[in-house]
Amino acid sequence: MRIALLLAIFACTSFAQAPKDTAKVPPAMPVKAAAARTAPAVDELGAVGTLRADEAVTIRPEIAGRIAEIRFNEGQSIARGAVLVKLDQAELAAVLASSAAQAQLDRQRLERSEDLFKKSFISQQALDEARSGYARSAAKQKEDEARLAKTEMRAAFPGVAGLRQVSEGQYVAAGTDIARLEKIDQLKLDFRIPEAFIGKLRAGQPVKVLVDAYADRVFPGSVYAIEPGVDDQTRTILLRARVANPELRLRPGMFARVQAQLGVREKAIWIPEAAIVPKGRDSYVFRVAEGKADLVRVQTGARKVGEVEIVKGLGAGDLVVTEGTQKIGPGSAVTLINQEGAKR
Structure with a gap:
C-alpha cells in the first residue's frame, strides 16, 4: 500500500514539472534596422x-494745367532725370518773360541810383528803395522760373513706368495720378x-x-x-x-x-523618421544591441524629408529598428534582415 502511494506521488510531481522542463524560448523577431549617421543639421x-x-512713386503734377506731351511708354525703362510729362508752358513762360524784363529794368535803375548816390544827387532813402525794388523783382523772377519748372515732371530715380491714367491734351488738377514709377x-x-x-x-x-x-x-x-x-x-x-x-x-x-x-551643427546625428516611436509627448526608439531591442527615450531636433535629428539619447553608429516596431517590446530578441528580406 505504501509503495503504491509513493508511486502515485512521484507520478504527479513529474507531471507538474514537465511543462517547466519543456518550455520553449520565444523566437527572435525579424526586423529591419538602420545605423544612426552623422551629417550637418541646419537650423532654419x-x-x-x-x-x-x-523705390516707388506716383507721378503727379504740382500745378494744374493741360498735358502737352507724354514722353514715356507704359512698361518702359526710365533713366534718372528723364522728362516724363510736360504741361502747357505758354502762360507761365509769358509770366516769366514779364518778370525777367521787370527784374532787368529794376537792376538798371539800381545801377543808376548807385551812381547818382555817389555823386550825392539822391538820398540814402532813394537808393534803398531802388535796392528793394530790384530785390522784389528778382525774387518774382525766381518764383516764376520755379512755377515754369513744375510743368515738367522728371524721374527721380531709374525705374519702370506703369500704366498711365491720362492722355495728352487732358486738363489735370494738381495732384492728379498720371502713372506709377x-x-x-x-x-x-x-x-x-x-x-x-x-x-x-x-x-x-x-x-x-x-x-x-x-x-x-x-x-x-x-x-x-x-x-x-x-x-x-x-x-x-x-x-x-x-x-x-x-x-x-x-x-x-x-x-x-x-x-x-x-x-x-556639423556633427548632428540623424536616423530614419520611421524609427521614432511616439508615446504621449515623448519620443522613443528601439536600439538594437547584442540581439535585443532596448526602448530608448530620445530628444529630437531638426527634421527633413524622411529623417529626423536626434539631439539626445543615441550615438553615431547605433542601430535602431525602422520596420517591425509594432511587433516587439522592450528587451525583445530580434534578428536583423536586409532590404531583400534575407536574415543577417
Whole structure:
C-alpha cells in the first residue's frame, strides 16, 4: 500500500514539472534596422512676407494745367532725370518773360541810383528803395522760373513706368495720378518673425526667397534693417531684406516664403523618421544591441524629408529598428534582415 502511494506521488510531481522542463524560448523577431549617421543639421526659420519695390512713386503734377506731351511708354525703362510729362508752358513762360524784363529794368535803375548816390544827387532813402525794388523783382523772377519748372515732371530715380491714367491734351488738377514709377531691379522684402528669434537674426543675415510663380527657383537676399520695436499685438518683429532682381522676374506685391538660416551643427546625428516611436509627448526608439531591442527615450531636433535629428539619447553608429516596431517590446530578441528580406 505504501509503495503504491509513493508511486502515485512521484507520478504527479513529474507531471507538474514537465511543462517547466519543456518550455520553449520565444523566437527572435525579424526586423529591419538602420545605423544612426552623422551629417550637418541646419537650423532654419520659415516666414512669409511681401515683396515691395526698392523705390516707388506716383507721378503727379504740382500745378494744374493741360498735358502737352507724354514722353514715356507704359512698361518702359526710365533713366534718372528723364522728362516724363510736360504741361502747357505758354502762360507761365509769358509770366516769366514779364518778370525777367521787370527784374532787368529794376537792376538798371539800381545801377543808376548807385551812381547818382555817389555823386550825392539822391538820398540814402532813394537808393534803398531802388535796392528793394530790384530785390522784389528778382525774387518774382525766381518764383516764376520755379512755377515754369513744375510743368515738367522728371524721374527721380531709374525705374519702370506703369500704366498711365491720362492722355495728352487732358486738363489735370494738381495732384492728379498720371502713372506709377517703380524701381524693381532690386526689391525689398518685408516679413515678420516671432520675438523669440530676435537674438538669432541680424543685419546682413542671408535669406532664401521662394515664390509660387517660380517654384523651381530660389532667390537669394539679405536682411538690411530690423524694426526697433516689437508689435505688442502679435509679438512679432518686422524685418526688411533686399532681393536682387536683375531679370525683373519678381514683382512688387508678390507673396513670398522666406527661409533664414540660424545656425549649423556639423556633427548632428540623424536616423530614419520611421524609427521614432511616439508615446504621449515623448519620443522613443528601439536600439538594437547584442540581439535585443532596448526602448530608448530620445530628444529630437531638426527634421527633413524622411529623417529626423536626434539631439539626445543615441550615438553615431547605433542601430535602431525602422520596420517591425509594432511587433516587439522592450528587451525583445530580434534578428536583423536586409532590404531583400534575407536574415543577417
